[in-house]
Amino acid sequence: MDFDFSPVTDNWRYLATGLGITLLLSILTVVCSLIAGTLIALGRMYGPTWLQKILTFYIDSQRAIPVLVVLVWIYFALPVLTGVNFPPFWAALLALTLHISAYVAEIVRAGISSVRNGQTQAGLVLGMSPRQVLTKIILPQAIIRMLPSIGSIISITIKDTAIAAVIAVPELMKRAETVSGQTFRPMEVFTTIMVVYFLVLFPTTRLIDRLYDRVSYRGRS
Amino acid sequence: MSNVTEADFGRKNASSTPVVEYRDVRKQYGNFTALDGVSARVNRGEVLCLIGPSGSGKSTLLRTTNALEVIDGGQLYFDGHPLPSSKAEIRKVRQRMGMVFQSFELFPHKTVLENITIGPLTVLGISEAEANARARVLLEKVGLTDKADRYPANLSGGQQQRVAIARALAMEPEVMLFDEPTSALDPETIGEVLNVMKRLADEGMTMVVVTHEMSFARRVADWVVVFDHGKIVEQGPPAQIFDAPREDRTRNFLSHLGWNG
């Protein structure tokens, strides 16, 4: 068996911009999902009953549908229904956010519930409003407690972006397929991007774990 | 408005409006009666200690005072006015009462200084400079000047409870409510918290203290209320309660604790 990594080295710029798109899609998805997931969790916990029901159904449905199905549905089915066409990148961002937000919402809900009631009371007896108690006392502690789970969400998100290849978003996976198809060197190309994913993800999750070790005492009441 | 009964004779500020007055207060949890017609008053500058067996309703009464628990019957007066029912008004009342919990409940994500300033900053809307200055004075008062920038996790239980007292005092309350402030502490740090409370009492702070520290109640209380099964068994000055209790149940409770004068 002979190894030839020249397809990778010859196309490194092409693959690197693919990685850039992977990272951009990941960062946007994570940011949007954290914001949306938090709002969903708050709506589910404190909103009116009808909203709680809708959001619970939404969360359950996202947990029951593969993200790949959500993606192809938004890209191929939604335009048929609504006449609105999303460019591939935005369709991927929407699908991933829709999916990941549901998981974030569950993490946020668990984080908020884990802060014990005495903390709420300590805020209330200072004369704070429930909203002030939530934003100044409960959420900051919940976020610290959620860090390890958010670390998992970030790594799952980065990995999930690879499915955007099926709707031809020019991210790392898609470009690797292209290079591999043109050069007939799947072993070298896919081994390389496997290593690249690992090199991106491993330090990221480690960094978040370290951050958590440093600040976890600030979330422990 | 409130009549001075014979029983109140000789109490501190007995003839002026009480800071807190409970009139026939009732509280139900489902079928369970936690407070069964409790009447008592807390005069200005007085230290009132609530004692009694576990589950007798001491915490419940304390928590009705600042509407953490809503009463099901009777009336509750703060500074001569019935406790309001609107949420905004209750918040105003809570700003004028400090509360200290058995489990401290410091905010773990805030430094000691921030724990003390958060109330005045978010609720009273004073400037950061003023809040910090106020906090430093209070830290000195509780003997923790050097801990201002620490996080609660790095303090001993006794230190945390002293910060919690400073946090409550930062709102400049008219009355301080303590719910077993030393019950969660190691024996060696109980004294430092009780000393802070004693000094507060000496400065004239009105205090309601639920406690199992009988020697503290004997020494510091102006008035002692004995609870059992949601009712007041007996109330009176510490000399009466501890040295010459009139009720058997008071005597039984005290002897259970090993109190012998």
Ligand SMILES: Nc1ncnc2c1ncn2[C@@H]1O[C@H](COP(=O)(O)OP(=O)(O)OP(=O)(O)O)[C@@H](O)[C@H]1O
């Ligand atoms: N939220 C609640 N729901 C149901 N029952 C409650 C609730 N809070 C208190 N109780 C009951 O009310 C009674 C009085 O409780 P409370 O906490 O006031 O007692 P306590 O005198 O403070 O006792 P301790 O010395 O153990 O703190 C207890 O029997 C308790 O089980």
Ligand SMILES: [Mg+2]
């Ligand atoms: Mg209690």
